[in-house]
Every structure is written in structure tokens, then in C-alpha cells.
Amino acid sequence: MQLHLSPRNLRLTAAIHQYAAEKILHLEDLAEEIMAAHVVLINDEAARAQKKFTVKAHLAVPGPDIHAQESGEDLYAALDKVAARLARQLRKRHTALIDKKRQKKQRAKEATKRRGA
Numbered sequence: 001m002q003l004h005l006s007p008r009n010l011r012l013t014a015a016i017h018q019y020a021a022e023k024i025l026h027l028e029d030l031a032e033e034i035m036a037a038h039v040v041l042i043n044d045e046a047a048r049a050q051k052k053f054t055v056k057a058h059l060a061v062p063g064p065d066i067h068a069q070e071s072g073e074d075l076y077a078a079l080d081k082v083a084a085r086l087a088r089q090l091r092k093r094h095t096a097l098i099d100k101k102r103q104k105k106q107r108a109k110e111a112t113k114r115r116g117a
Contacts, residue, residue, distance in 0.1 A: 001034045059090075
């Protein structure tokens with residue numbers, strides 16, 4: 001998976017880069033088909049203290065892409081929230097794909113039964 005980090009009004013330190021990479025690369029355990037991830041780290045000095053840091057993430061996967069955005073007073077907490085939201089969306093997507101396959105098999109089985117009876 002390709003990972004692209006874009007800092008806005010923020011200096012991208014090695015610690016921030018490593019933490020963001022760990023969080024996003026952990027998502028590959030949930031879905032191996034992630035092709036690329038783009039994470040934008042924003043520091044807004046004019047915003048309220050609760051929304052000083054914003055993290056926007058975009059995962060490129062087959063089918064509709066997955067997006068998440070979270071704000072917080074700490075950059076690391078915002079990264080945690082975004083990673084949790086992306087993980088939840090990936091699990092939901094995986095469940096939907098499994099259910100779709102299951103329904104297809106069930107329909108095929110019922111159609112075979114009807115033809116044979």
C-alpha cells in the first residue's frame with residue numbers, strides 16, 4: 001500500500017510520520033486490498049481548542065473509496081479517532097461483501113432446486 005502524508009500548517013516530524021504510518025498500515029490487517037492511503041494533517045491555530053488539529057484520511061480500495069475526518073485538541077488523538085473510524089468502515093465493507101456472496105450462493109442454490117423439481 002502506498003501511504004501519502006500531507007501536513008498543512010504543521011511540521012511533519014519523524015515521530016508524527018511513524019505514528020500515522022503505524023495507524024494506517026494497521027488497517028491492512030483488516031483489508032489487504034487497500035491500494036493507497038492519503039492522510040492530511042491540519043493544524044488550525046484559529047480554531048477552538050477542541051478542534052485545533054484535524055486529520056482527513058482517504059483509502060483507495062476497489063469500489064467506492066473510504067473517507068474519514070476527525071478533529072481534536074491533540075494530533076495523536078485525532079489520528080486514533082480517524083484510524084478507528086476507518087477500521088469500522090472497513091469491517092462494515094467486508095461484512096457487506098461476505099453477505100453479498102452468501103446471498104448469491106443462496107439464490108443459485110434455490111434456482112437449481114426449482115429447475116430440478
